[in-house]
Amino acid sequence: MSYPGAVWLAVQEDLYRGVCNDPTPKTLHSDSSGISTNPRGTGQLSNESVSRLDIFDDYFLSQCFHFTRQCLTFIVDCVKARMKKDVFRPSGDSASIEAMTLAALYFYAHGFLPRKITDALGLEHASASDAVNKVSKVLEDMCPHFITFPGTYDDRMGVAKGFKDISGIPNVVGVLTWLHVHVTPCPAEESLFLNTRGFHSVMVQIISDVDGNLLSVEQCCPGGTQEQTVWESSDICQEFNRLQHGQTWILGGKGLSKAKHVLSPVKSSRIKVDAATRFNSAHSQVWKSSQHVLGCLKTRFRCLHNLGAVLADNLKHVARVVSACCVLHNISKKFSVPLPNKLVLEHLHPDPEMRQEDEENFVDTEEAIEDMIEMCFGNSGNEWSQKMKNTEDIEKRSKQNGDHNSHQNFSES
Known part of the structure; x- marks a missing residue:
């Protein structure tokens, strides 16, 4: 937990x-x-x-x-x-x-x-x-009491083991994503709140573990803000920069390909070996778990579908409501409270186009993870394929049994 x-x-x-x-x-x-x-x-x-x-x-x-x-x-x-x-x-x-x-x-x-x-x-x-x-x-x-990032080596390794067991990727301690909530900005600020899916929103940075528990919630800002900017200005990013969480990774999307401490998929134009392809497939399997987490939040808390009128310089009220719901989400997980309705997966926002300067920085990031990809996915293709098959079998059995309370297992995504 x-x-x-x-x-x-x-x-x-x-x-x-x-x-x-x-x-x-x-x-x-x-x-x-x-x-x-x-x-x-x-x-x-x-x-x-x-x-x-x-x-x-x-x-x-x-x-x-x-x-x-x-x-x-x-x-x-x-x-x-x-x-x-x-x-x-x-x-x-x-x-x-x-x-x-x-x-x-x-x-x-x-x-x-x-x-x-x-x-x-x-x-x-x-x-x-x-x-x-x-x-x-x-x-x-109550956020510091109920939404906590693994603070000790044993806690981090316990979280990382969960990710490695289902994907083969080592030393991952969380999945990084953003919760977008519909809002109604004033006409002069509409461009600030327009997100990549074409509606006006506020976005909140969320990190979750393999079971869908929230480990970090912060940075409520207009939905048009660049994800890279949000991550780099967050408290949890500063903690990683200080190596407070050791040699571990946060798993994120393509839009964070140049971010330090964030493990993004290898860009298709740079895939040179089969290991990178297998790594990307494993990455995608874990990354889709964020759909499940965000879907659970919006299924249980319908207020997160729309929070009404906002001003860019005064987001305290909406940030407070989102934080409250996130605290309650973790409490509901602790008490194993089933969702009130059938889970509707949240659509992930498309990644922004990578700029030229980002392409150049991406080389350093790719080189930093090449050894890990080769070691974990280079000579274990059969083992990785079997792991993915086991995950798919679990998913099929859950669907056949009609297990609506299996939201704690993100593999249904």
């Missing part, structure tokens, strides 16, 4: 110290609509500290918030603990924090927040937008 178990234990210990004194919720009774009522027969919560989660049955929770009850309880408790500890942010009581959190989760899941949900949660509809902003800020602050 992208985060050690000790982190989860520490978070749970911390949050339960903060909320364990809350009164035990009273038992509520569900009606046919899935919304529970109290024993007095009213559909509203009393002023007592009754958990909002008890208003809904399990099916309704899954449909509304796209999480299981156990996972929702963990998320709500984490937010409660963080708000109660933050002396700079008014926390409110446990019931109001829970209502705010569930309102935000509904917004992430559907991209809008109807009055019937805020009413059921006992939340003023006029304050719902403010509640989403507050909860998004809290979840964004």
Whole structure:
């Protein structure tokens, strides 16, 4: 996983110290609509500290918030603990924090927040937008705890082994891609947000592991920004430049062919040996896993289909929502929460045309990986072919069994 178990234990210990004194919720009774009522027969919560989660049955929770009850309880408790500890942010009581959190989760899941949900949660509809902003800020602050890059040699080698097992490429510790979310810029800034697929977006840099856990999320910027520029200005790139992550690679697309520490496919015009062809096939197999990761994010969090109006110099709000969803993605992976609907793979953005100066720099990058390609793919063509056949067999079996929860295995891409 992208985060050690000790982190989860520490978070749970911390949050339960903060909320364990809350009164035990009273038992509520569900009606046919899935919304529970109290024993007095009213559909509203009393002023007592009754958990909002008890208003809904399990099916309704899954449909509304796209999480299981156990996972929702963990998320709500984490937010409660963080708000109660933050002396700079008014926390409110446990019931109001829970209502705010569930309102935000509904917004992430559907991209809008109807009055019937805020009413059921006992939340003023006029304050719902403010509640989403507050909860998004809290979840964004949790990024360092739930989105972590492997920091030790053993952790890096554990992640790298997963990539090598399915592709044969050694020392890869993550797949680098960008999440693009539709936005509506002002007319004067439309060109800044126009991406390579022809729509206006903000882009967020994401690195994921072989199981689809997010290891790094940063750099929310207009969708027309060059990927090379985004990578080189990111914090994780600076860490690689300082050799903080040892002699390891990030796997990326053709648009990053001259980027240091990024392993890109060998350009077709420079392929001289069969080993390079086999390497490119293995690279493509891993690279397509990013379709799966981005698809999972947009399937669970429909707010990531469109985040509305934006200004280039004020992307804090949209960056906060994306970061919150990424934190929740990793939590859902930890709790093995199935996707709410059938996964729709995200289309990858086309790589930009390589400029002449990039062609010249590409020679150095190619020479740096030639030895690795020859060693891993030069004399093991049969072994590599068998590995790819095994991967395809696994994919076929998964499809035949109708395993809709197999999103943790990226080979379905």
